[in-house]
Each structure stands twice: as structure tokens, then as C-alpha cells.
Amino acid sequence: MSPACSPAIEAAGVVKAFGPVTALDRVDLTVGPGTLTALLGPNGAGKTTLVRIIATLSRPDAGRVRVLGYDVAAQAAQVRARIGLTGQYAGLDEELRGRDNLVLIGRLAGLRRRHAYQRAAELAGTFGLADAIDRTVRTYSGGMRRRLDLAASLMARPALLVLDEPTTGLDPGSRQQLWAALSGLRAEGTTMLLTTQYLEEADRFADMVHVLDRGRILASGTAAQLKARAGSGVAEIRLYEAAAAPAAARALAERLSLPPGAIRTEAGTGRLTLAAPDGTATLLAAAAALAAAGITVDDLGLRQPSLDEAFLALTGAAA
Amino acid sequence: MTAAVPGRLARDSRLIAGRQLRVLRMNPGRLIYPLVQPLVLLVLFVSVLGNLAVTRQPGDGSYREFLIPGVLVMNAALTAPASGLALLRDAGNGLADRFRSLPMSRAAVLTGRLGPDAVIFAVQAVLLLGEAALLGFRVRAGLPGLAAIVAVAVAFGLAVAVTSTWLALLINDAETAERVLYFPAIAIAFVSSAFAPVSDLAGWMQPIARANPVSAAAGLIRSLSSGGPAARPLLQLACWVTGLIIVPGMLAVRRWQAPS
Numbered sequence: 001m002s003p004a005c006s007p008a009i010e011a012a013g014v015v016k017a018f019g020p021v022t023a024l025d026r027v028d029l030t031v032g033p034g035t036l037t038a039l040l041g042p043n044g045a046g047k048t049t050l051v052r053i054i055a056t057l058s059r060p061d062a063g064r065v066r067v068l069g070y071d072v073a074a075q076a077a078q079v080r081a082r083i084g085l086t087g088q089y090a091g092l093d094e095e096l097r098g099r100d101n102l103v104l105i106g107r108l109a110g111l112r113r114r115h116a117y118q119r120a121a122e123l124a125g126t127f128g129l130a131d132a133i134d135r136t137v138r139t140y141s142g143g144m145r146r147r148l149d150l151a152a153s154l155m156a157r158p159a160l161l162v163l164d165e166p167t168t169g170l171d172p173g174s175r176q177q178l179w180a181a182l183s184g185l186r187a188e189g190t191t192m193l194l195t196t197q198y199l200e201e202a203d204r205f206a207d208m209v210h211v212l213d214r215g216r217i218l219a220s221g222t223a224a225q226l227k228a229r230a231g232s233g234v235a236e237i238r239l240y241e242a243a244a245a246p247a248a249a250r251a252l253a254e255r256l257s258l259p260p261g262a263i264r265t266e267a268g269t270g271r272l273t274l275a276a277p278d279g280t281a282t283l284l285a286a287a288a289a290l291a292a293a294g295i296t297v298d299d300l301g302l303r304q305p306s307l308d309e310a311f312l313a314l315t316g317a318a319a
Numbered sequence: 320m321t322a323a324v325p326g327r328l329a330r331d332s333r334l335i336a337g338r339q340l341r342v343l344r345m346n347p348g349r350l351i352y353p354l355v356q357p358l359v360l361l362v363l364f365v366s367v368l369g370n371l372a373v374t375r376q377p378g379d380g381s382y383r384e385f386l387i388p389g390v391l392v393m394n395a396a397l398t399a400p401a402s403g404l405a406l407l408r409d410a411g412n413g414l415a416d417r418f419r420s421l422p423m424s425r426a427a428v429l430t431g432r433l434g435p436d437a438v439i440f441a442v443q444a445v446l447l448l449g450e451a452a453l454l455g456f457r458v459r460a461g462l463p464g465l466a467a468i469v470a471v472a473v474a475f476g477l478a479v480a481v482t483s484t485w486l487a488l489l490i491n492d493a494e495t496a497e498r499v500l501y502f503p504a505i506a507i508a509f510v511s512s513a514f515a516p517v518s519d520l521a522g523w524m525q526p527i528a529r530a531n532p533v534s535a536a537a538g539l540i541r542s543l544s545s546g547g548p549a550a551r552p553l554l555q556l557a558c559w560v561t562g563l564i565i566v567p568g569m570l571a572v573r574r575w576q577a578p579s
Contacts (some may be wrong), residue, residue, distance in 0.1 A: 055420045081422040091417025095342045107334050108423040135344065152417070155402045 006069040008033045008160050008191040009054060014063035016049050018216075023049040025215040027061070031193055031208070032230065036186050038206035045213040047195035048088060051164045054193065068159055081110070085154030086163040089135075090145045091152065098124065098133040098140070098148050106155035116155065119220060123151040127181055143174025150181060156270035159247045163194035167201065168241045199282050203227070235276040235283045242270030255289035256282075276302055314318040323555050328424040335431020343435065353401065353439050357394035364390045365451060365454050368514070387451045388468075388540035389513030391554050395440055396508050397471050399479035400500035403487030407496055411486065411574070425576040429484060429568065433477060444469040456544070464543045471543075474552035475536040475556065478563035479504065486566035488574040513537050526548050532559035 009031035016024040017312065022048045031037045039047045052058040053065055056076040064071070070078040074093060074113055085091070092101050103113075104119035111119060124133040127147040132140060140148065146166060153161060166182070167175045183205065186192065196202055203223040204208045211218045239248055245265045252263055256274075263274045276282035281300050290297055343349055369383040406429065409415055418428055448456075448465055458464040483500050490496040508514075510524050511533035520528050528534055538552035 053415075055416075057416055057419050057578060077422055080420055083420065085416065085420040087413045087416045087420075089413030089416075091413040091420075093338065093342070093414055095345060096338065100338075100341060104334060104338055105417065105421065108331060108418070109420045110422060149413075 001217065006066070007031060007248075008035075008068055009037075009193060010064075010066045011054070012064050013051075014050070014053060014060045014065060016046075016053065016058065016060050022215050024053075024060070027212075027215070029210060030219065031191065033191050034189050035207040036182070036192045036194070036205060036207045037210065038202035039193065039210050039212050040199065040202045041195070041212035042197060044214075045212045047212055048164055050212070051085075051162055051193070051195055055083060055087075055162050056080055057085075069233045077243055081156075082159045084156070084158035084161045085164055086146075086149050086161070088168070090149040092137050092149055094138045094147065095136065096294070097136055098129060101137060101148065102133075102152055102155060105152045109156035111156060120151075121197055123154060126184070127151050128177070141174070142307050143170055143177060146170060146174065146178055146182065150178070154185075158190060161190055161192045163192065165195050165316040167196065167198070181221045222253060233276045233279060233304055235274050235286055237272045237274075237286060237290070237297060239270035239272070240298045244295050245270050245272060247293065248272055248290055251289050251293035251295065252286055255292065256285055270298075271290055324424070325565075328427055328430065331424040331427030331432040332434070335427050337432040339432060339435035340438075348391050350439070353398045353443055357398070357443055357447055358388075360394060361387070361390050361447055361450055361454070369454075383454070383518075384456065384545055385541065386514060387454070387456045388535040388544060389508075389511075389533075389537045390476060391444060391447050391451075391468070391540060392511075392536045393508040393513050393535075394443060395476035396479050396504045396533065397428055397501070398439065398443060399436075399476050400483040400487075400504055402432055402480040403483035403485070403500060404493065404496055406432065406484050406575075407487040407491070407493050411493055417502060419576070425545065426572045428575060429481075429572055430486075433481075436480050437473050437477060441469055443476075444472035458544045459546050460543050467543050468540050471536055471539050471556065474560045475532065479559040481571065482567040485571035485574065488571055507531055507533050511537065532556060532563070535559060 007030050009029060011027060011029040014024050014027040014029075015022070017163065025046075027046070027050060029050070039050065041047050049058065053060050053072060054067055056072050056079050058097065059073055066072070067079045068082050070082075072079055091105075093104070096104070099117075099120055103116045105114035106119055107113065120133070121130075124130050127150065129144060129148060129151065132144055137145065137148065149247065150163075150166070153163075163182075167178055179201070182192065182194075186205075195204075206223060208220065209223050209226055210220045237248070239245060249263045249265050252258065252272070252274065258274065263272055265272050274282075274286065276286075278285075282303060287297065287300060342381065365383060365384060368386060369381075398420055409418075410430070419425075448458075448468060453578060460467070483504075486500060487496045490499060510520075511528050511531040512520075513533050517528045517534065532555070535552045535555035539549060539556055541547060542549035
């Protein structure tokens with residue numbers, strides 16, 4: 001088996017349970033070399049569990065995972081020598097200076113002393129940390145810490161970089177900076193797998209998106225493919241009378257020939273939402289349907305689907 | 320993979336040791352507890368208890384001469400849990416995952432602490448011996464005797480440190496471990512010959528005290544300071560130190576690297 005031409009990550013039938021909770025339920029995942037792949041899902045979807053298995057920090061109960069051609073259980077050392085991990089919590093020693101952290105991690109990853117210092121200086125420059133590199137990490141802002149953590153993961157030039165929610169908890173400016181850094185890495189050809197809760201991030205940056213929920217991959221594809229399946233938007237309708245909601249839902253389902261689960265009503269508020277695959281055309285058809293049924297509409301509009309609604313559309317399941 | 324392992328362990332241990340020493344250099348306040356508190360405790364013990372009794376120990380020295388080696392060993396026992404607690408703090412944050420995802424020697428995270436810990440135990444013993452000299456403590460064997468006493472304190476301290484590291488990883492909660500680990504350290508110091516000859520202890524304590532590594536360490540230091548047979552406490556301490564470093568040490572390494 002030649003690691004060079006195999007996929008960066010190949011997971012088949014991965015199962016992981018923590019006591020009674022099934023974190024991963026027969027997950028299959030393939031990540032091609034040189035791609036940026038996003039695992040998209042809400043809290044508790046199993047993203048972190050999957051990332052930890054790929055990074056050799058956790059063992060699957062069943063199934064097989066190969067990273068860069070090496071089995072994560074039987075050949076963990078080979079995997080570790082080739083990956084970089086940026087976990088959900090910064091893997092840094094707060095009490096040391098930025099430079100000490102980079103050099104320590106680089107040397108533990110196998111770099112020689114001189115090379116580690118060179119690489120640390122180089123990465124500090126790349127990630128805009130040159131001025132802060134001789135300060136204790138304790139004094140860093142959240143965004144700086146993230147960037148230093150990312151730099152630490154890159155010390156030994158890993159063939160695969162795994163990032164667990166790299167942008168969670170960052171302000172918009174820091175998030176932009178981090179994304180600029182990741183885009184630069186992608187341009188250099190680094191394979192990346194990252195988890196995110198933000199649909200918009202996966203949409204803008206990932207080559208491939210896998211939607212994970214309750215331990216299962218619900219959908220996989222490019223962002224464009226997933227969006228096509230999720231519909232272009234959501235029609236939101238507020239009725240004049242809250243009590244008219246059930247009648248409105250019936251009228252919409254009938255006239256637009258929608259399955260019963262496609263329309264969501266919020267109990268007691270007179271608000272309805274439905275997928276609008278045809279954009280404004282769906283909206284106009286809905287307005288006409290309600291007018292024909294004699295139901296007065298207070299407000300209606302079109303908006304982008306939320307993550308929840310994307311899931312709903314992708315799975316066809318009622319939330 | 321086979322030939323590289325010992326080299327890697329030595330190299331990575333040095334790197335981790337370097338990290339520990341650098342953290343100490345940047346936070347010298349951390350040394351107050353292991354280095355200053357023992358000096359205060361020694362003065363307190365000697366001032367309160369020092370003139371209390373004349374022991375029936377062979378060598379018929381003063382109680383002060385009997386007490387000081389006990390206080391020395393007690394201080395090493397009280398300092399040792401800090402090592403396990405520090406490792407547990409590392410285990411609880413992202414740095415542990417970082418270390419586990421690196422192609423480094425898994426044992427180095429623990430073995431790398433032994434060097435800096437040994438330095439702390441040694442400096443502590445040297446300071447205590449200096450203070451003890453001011454309090455009138457004399458070591459018959461002279462400079463080699465003093466060096467041997469420091470070595471006893473270091474060996475005993477490391478054994479307790481490694482054991483506390485394993486216990487800390489078993490407890491796996493920094494706050495609980497902080498409360499739990501100091502109690503056995505105090506208990507083993509009291510149920511021993513540190514402060515009174517074994518024959519003066521309550522009956523049920525005597526078998527425990529005779530087997531206690533604290534008794535062995537204190538007994539060995541007394542042989543070095545005031546003469547007397549050293550072979551028995553030396554053998555007993557050597558067994559304890561070897562056993563406590565190897566068994567809990569291996570269990571701690573296994574616990575640290577166990578994938579969840």
C-alpha cells in the first residue's frame with residue numbers, strides 16, 4: 001500500500017459510544033489529498049469525537065480509520081508523525097513565551113534545535129505574531145492564541161492538518177484573520193479537515209462539506225450541492241391571527257403540494273416557515289395560496305436557511 | 320521504531336525537563352512553598368518539640384538530633400504531591416492533547432518531570448541542612464555524609480512524587496486531588512519513626528511504622544548524622560524507592576497514554 005496516492009483520510013463504519021451515548025454511528029468519511037474538508041454540525045453531533053479518533057487521541061469501538069495510508073490504531077506513531085492538530089482548547093503552555101511553545105512543540109515533533117527556532121520565527125511572521133512571540137502566552141488575546149496554536153500545529157509541516165472548531169469564540173476580525181491564514185495554507189496544498197458550527201464558513205471555504213448530526217453523516221458534497229438540496233432560502237410568514245396557523249398550514253400544503261412535514265408552525269405565534277426552493281416564486285405562490293384561503297397575512301419574507309433548517313431540508317425529517 | 324525509543328525517551332525527557340525549569344524560572348514564586356515553608360516548619364518543630372524529651376534511641380543524642388532527620392523527610396513527603404498535581408493540571412487542558420498527538424515518547428511527559436523535581440528536593444534538603452546546622456545539628460560523616468543525606472531526601476522525594484502522580488491521574492480531578500493527596504503525605508509522616516521511636520508509638524501503629532519508607536529514610540539519615548547501623552534502613556529504603564518508582568511509574572505512564 002503506497003501512502004502517497006491514498007486518500008488523506010479514509011474512515012469506514014466508525015462507531016464510538018461513551019456509556020449509553022452513541023457519539024458516532026457507522027460513520028464513513030473520505031478526505032482527498034489537498035482539499036479543505038468541513039465537518040458541519042451542531043454541538044454534540046460527534047464532530048470532536050471523530051476528529052479525536054483521526055488524531056489518534058481516541059480509539060473507535062468499531063470500524064477502520066486510515067490517515068495518510070496508516071491505521072490510526074495499529075500505526076498511531078506513523079500517523080502522529082504526519083499530522084498537526086489544533087484542538088478545541090489551545091494546546092499551549094500559558095506560562096511560557098510564544099517562542100518557547102513553538103520550539104518545544106517543534107522539537108517534540110522531531111525538529112532539530114536550530115531548525116525549530118528558524119521555523120518558529122518564520123511562522124510567527126506568517127501569522128502576524130512577530131511582535132508578540134517573546135511575550136508569555138497568558139498575555140495573548142483569544143485570536144492570537146488561536147493563531148499561535150495553529151502555528152504550533154504547523155511546526156513540523158504536517159501533511160494533514162486537523163482543526164476542531166478553530167473559529168469558535170473568536171470575534172469577527174480574528175475569525176477573518178484565521179480564515180486568511182487557512183486559505184494561505186490551502187493555496188500551499190496542505191490537506192485540512194476542520195469542524196465548524198457555521199454553515200456560512202463551510203460554504204465560503206470548504207471544498208467538501210460533510211453534515212454530521214447525532215453521530216451520523218447526513219449529507220456530503222460541495223457547498224453548492226448541499227445548498228441546492230437545502231433550497232435557496234426559507235419563506236417566513238406571520239399571520240394576522242395566531243389561531244389561523246393550522247388552517248394556513250393546511251392551505252399551503254394543499255396548494256403548493258408540499259409534504260406535511262415541510263411546513264413548520266410555531267405554536268401560539270402565528271408564524272410559519274417553509275423551504276423556498278424557488279425563492280421569490282415560492283413566496284408569491286404561498287401568498288396567493290393564503291389569499292385564496294381567506295387568511296390575512298401580517299408579514300412575509302425570504303431569508304437564508306439556518307443550520308437547523310438546512311438539516312431539516314437535507315434529511316427531510318421533522319425537527 | 321525499536322532502536323529509536325530509548326533515544327527518543329531521553330531526548331523528549333530533556334525537552335520536558337527544560338520546559339519545567341523554564342516555567343519555574345518565569346514563576347519563581349512557585350518555589351516559595353517547596354523551599355521556604357520547610358524552613359519555617361523546621362524552626363517550628365525544633366522550637367516547640369526540640370527540648371521535649373531525651374530519647375531512648377541508641378546513640379543517646381538529644382531529641383533535636385532525632386527530630387531533625389524526621390522533619391527533613393516529612394518535608395520531602397509534603398513537597399512531592401505538587402508534582403502529580405502539576406501533571407494533572409496539564410492533563411486537563413489542551414496541552415495534553417497536543418502532547419498525545421505528537422510523535423513524542425509517551426513516557427517523557429512523566430520522566431521529564433523527574434529531573435526538575437530532583438533539583439527541588441535537593442535544594443530543599445540543602446537549605447534545611449544549612450538551617451539545621453544553625454540549630455546545632457551536626458553530621459558525623461562530614462561532607463560525604465551531607466551529600467548522602469541530600470541523596471536520601473531526593474530518592475525518597477522522587478518515589479513519593481511518582482506515586483502521587485499515579486494517584487493524581489487516578490483521581491483525575493485537580494480540585495479533588497489537591498485535597499486528597501496531602502492527607503496520605505501527612506499520615507505516612509506521622510505513622511513512622513519521623514517524630515518518635517517506633518517503640519513509643521501506639522501498638523497498632525508499630526508494624527506500619529516499621530515498614531514505612533519514611534521510617535527507613537529518617538533512620539538512614541540518623542545513621543549518617545549520628546552514626547549507627549545504616550545497612551537495614553538503606554536496604555529498606557532502596558526497595559521502597561525502586562518499587563515506588565517502577566510500579567506506580569509504569570501505571571502512571573499507562574494511565575497518561577490510554578486513549579479514551
